[in-house]
Amino acid sequence: MARVTIKDIAQEAGVSQTTVSFVLNDRDHGIPARTRELVMAAARRLNYVPSAAARALRSGQSNLVLCLVPPLPVAQATEEFKNHLSGVVAEAGFTCVFARLPDPSRPSSDIWQHVQPAGLITLARLLPTDVAALKQAGIPMVDAAQDRDRPQDGVLDQTGIGAMLVDHLVERGHRRIGFAKLSDPLEGPFNEARLDGVRQACRAHGLPEPVVAELAYTRAAALAALQRWTEASLGVTAVAAFNDMAAVAILASCRAAGVRVPDDLALIGVDDLPLSSLVEPELSTIALDLRESARRLANRLLAQMPGTRQLAASSDVVESVRLIHRGTS
Amino acid sequence: MARVTIKDIAQEAGVSQTTVSFVLNDRDHGIPARTRELVMAAARRLNYVPSAAARALRSGQSNLVLCLVPPLPVAQATEEFKNHLSGVVAEAGFTCVFARLPDPSRPSSDIWQHVQPAGLITLARLLPTDVAALKQAGIPMVDAAQDRDRPQDGVLDQTGIGAMLVDHLVERGHRRIGFAKLSDPLEGPFNEARLDGVRQACRAHGLPEPVVAELAYTRAAALAALQRWTEASLGVTAVAAFNDMAAVAILASCRAAGVRVPDDLALIGVDDLPLSSLVEPELSTIALDLRESARRLANRLLAQMPGTRQLAASSDVVESVRLIHRGTS
DNA sequence: CTGAAAGCGCTTACAG
DNA sequence: CTGAAAGCGCTTACAG
Numbered sequence: 001m002a003r004v005t006i007k008d009i010a011q012e013a014g015v016s017q018t019t020v021s022f023v024l025n026d027r028d029h030g031i032p033a034r035t036r037e038l039v040m041a042a043a044r045r046l047n048y049v050p051s052a053a054a055r056a057l058r059s060g061q062s063n064l065v066l067c068l069v070p071p072l073p074v075a076q077a078t079e080e081f082k083n084h085l086s087g088v089v090a091e092a093g094f095t096c097v098f099a100r101l102p103d104p105s106r107p108s109s110d111i112w113q114h115v116q117p118a119g120l121i122t123l124a125r126l127l128p129t130d131v132a133a134l135k136q137a138g139i140p141m142v143d144a145a146q147d148r149d150r151p152q153d154g155v156l157d158q159t160g161i162g163a164m165l166v167d168h169l170v171e172r173g174h175r176r177i178g179f180a181k182l183s184d185p186l187e188g189p190f191n192e193a194r195l196d197g198v199r200q201a202c203r204a205h206g207l208p209e210p211v212v213a214e215l216a217y218t219r220a221a222a223l224a225a226l227q228r229w230t231e232a233s234l235g236v237t238a239v240a241a242f243n244d245m246a247a248v249a250i251l252a253s254c255r256a257a258g259v260r261v262p263d264d265l266a267l268i269g270v271d272d273l274p275l276s277s278l279v280e281p282e283l284s285t286i287a288l289d290l291r292e293s294a295r296r297l298a299n300r301l302l303a304q305m306p307g308t309r310q311l312a313a314s315s316d317v318v319e320s321v322r323l324i325h326r327g328t329s
Numbered sequence: 330m331a332r333v334t335i336k337d338i339a340q341e342a343g344v345s346q347t348t349v350s351f352v353l354n355d356r357d358h359g360i361p362a363r364t365r366e367l368v369m370a371a372a373r374r375l376n377y378v379p380s381a382a383a384r385a386l387r388s389g390q391s392n393l394v395l396c397l398v399p400p401l402p403v404a405q406a407t408e409e410f411k412n413h414l415s416g417v418v419a420e421a422g423f424t425c426v427f428a429r430l431p432d433p434s435r436p437s438s439d440i441w442q443h444v445q446p447a448g449l450i451t452l453a454r455l456l457p458t459d460v461a462a463l464k465q466a467g468i469p470m471v472d473a474a475q476d477r478d479r480p481q482d483g484v485l486d487q488t489g490i491g492a493m494l495v496d497h498l499v500e501r502g503h504r505r506i507g508f509a510k511l512s513d514p515l516e517g518p519f520n521e522a523r524l525d526g527v528r529q530a531c532r533a534h535g536l537p538e539p540v541v542a543e544l545a546y547t548r549a550a551a552l553a554a555l556q557r558w559t560e561a562s563l564g565v566t567a568v569a570a571f572n573d574m575a576a577v578a579i580l581a582s583c584r585a586a587g588v589r590v591p592d593d594l595a596l597i598g599v600d601d602l603p604l605s606s607l608v609e610p611e612l613s614t615i616a617l618d619l620r621e622s623a624r625r626l627a628n629r630l631l632a633q634m635p636g637t638r639q640l641a642a643s644s645d646v647v648e649s650v651r652l653i654h655r656g657t658s
Numbered sequence: 659c660t661g662a663a664a665g666c667g668c669t670t671a672c673a674g
Numbered sequence: 675c676t677g678a679a680a681g682c683g684c685t686t687a688c689a690g
Binding site: 344364387 | 675676677678681682683684
């Protein structure tokens with residue numbers, strides 16, 4: 001079962017390959033409607049599937065945008081971001097594919113060499129050698145993990161999220177803030193960025209340094225963190241958690257330790273997981289809308305790709321970061 | 330900055346293209362070490378990046394395995410499965426890339442035509458036209474969503490999971506079982522398969538039909554479901570939940586309604602989320618290990634791809650489905 | 659308006 | 675052991 005090529009279509013339709021190519025690619029070289037239809041019909045009849053490889057080889061560019069994904073903890077926000085990314089990339093006329101990076105400390109060149117994308121989006125910081133190789137290969141790249149350094153360009157202003165948590169708690173009357181940082185090294189960059197924001201906001205409000213405790217999603221870890229915050233000498237009355245899951249872990253340990261929420265300790269997370277309105281009391285949190293972030297990131301990539309144009313912002317402008325005040329604060 | 334090709338390397342190393350190709354592909358061992366080194370050195374010096382497009386065009390097959398992902402709810406299990414899949418596909422010498430299917434009711438041909446993979450794994454059922462087109466294009470495919478019909482081949486025996494939930498509850502002395510089904514249509518196939526298993530097990534144990542209630546991850550939905558089970562006339566004493574999140578929602582509504590767990594109502598979920606040991610009481614659940622499932626699925630694909638060999642089972646054989654008895658049952 | 663032909667970068671049967 | 679050459683399927687400048 002040999003492959004159907006434009007040659008076959010040309011024969012079937014009684015025209016030249018050139019004409020077939022023009023028709024299939026909608027290149028209007030003044031081809032009469034009759035010929036067009038002939039060609040289209042033949043292509044359909046033969047079940048023609050174009051060869052992406054041949055097209056890529058000839059034209060020097062593929063239709064693919066590759067997104068490199070490091071082994072991040074599973075999170076709603078990440079998945080939604082990837083969905084949005086997929087959508088905006090498609091809007092720009094490309095096909096978005098994702099590849100897992102099993103180990104960010106090892107070269108990723110194997111992957112993108114096999115994919116040969118027209119552009120690359122990475123959610124993990126790449127090795128300098130990879131960045132150089134990418135440049136050499138002429139593949140434009142944007143790094144979504146860079147937002148700590150360049151919050152304005154980044155996917156999301158993580159620092160701003162940290163500050164927003166503190167602003168809310170201060171507004172609720174708290175003056176001594178704790179921060180629940182995840183010990184999972186995978187969360188590394190986001191952790192630090194949000195903590196930075198927390199620190200900055202504390203300073204801006206004239207509060208003492210936040211009391212940072214490390215957390216894992218286990219009872220013991222949550223209890224240890226709670227003990228640190230509730231040491232009388234520190235006087236922490238409110239905790240900003242890295243995310244909702246961390247906040248839920250703390251909430252559970254509060255129940256176990258007889259600490260009342262929000263009276264003894266206020267609590268706020270980030271993500272607005274479905275879970276957050278299931279717990280008792282319902283969790284205050286920050287909801288993230290990553291559609292615009294995805295668009296911004298895609299636009300940064302498109303800007304480096306010749307022959308493409310920027311994506312317009314969506315008409316329904318949504319706040320990408322929204323505070324949701326519920327029962328724990 | 331023109332692309333570096335094997336021609337350049339040939340020139341640089343003072344040999345022919347043929348020799349360069351042989352060396353780079355580790356073909357033909359007749360080439361003396363000295364020549365090999367010369368070529369390798371030249372390739373490195375020039376920063377050679379092979380053209381996947383050219384290679385694919387010439388050899389007629391790419392190095393890519395494409396995995397099509399429908400818009401499933403975000404779940405730990407799915408993500409882990411994808412990680413494992415990526416790993417086993419790499420083991421087989423291919424690069425695994427994922428693409429999101431925004432809408433499973435629309436053709437997916439655009440995507441795989443652009444990627445032109447050597448094989449395709451789909452987590453969503455494809456349209457018949459797509460299946461036909463794939464066949465026509467000679468791209469082997471396996472459908473991970475088929476496991477309801479062919480549990481033995483599938484990713485995971487979902488029916489078996491349902492039965493396992495009931496077996497456990499019966500062992501704990503329960504005779505009237507409820508099932509919490511997710512209303513999210515995206516969970517559709519899994520829901521039904523697990524429910525089938527629950528039904529079969531109830532029958533096998535000589536119990537009445539399970540009392541099925543639909544659930545969303547909201548308070549109201551969980552409460553409504555709970556009310557259904559606790560109607561005195563039904564006498565449900567234990568609920569098997571589709572997954573841990575559903576179980577947590579029910580647990581929360583039990584607390585709100587003053588229903589004691591496990592005394593008034595026993596509860597078990599599926600997934601072993603980190604969350605499951607944070608709630609009070611800790612959730613009984615079923616932990617899934619999808620490594621073997623991923624391997625089996627990959628092997629099904631490899632079996633259809635000429636020139637590949639099957640992946641050996643990992644040495645450390647793990648139970649892929651493991652019951653974890655904790656506080657709620 | 660349409661076609662013959664070159665060439666993208668690679669692999670490989672064939673010849674030397 | 676090594677090289678010249680054909681050809682994978684497509685696009686596109688060029689000629690008619």
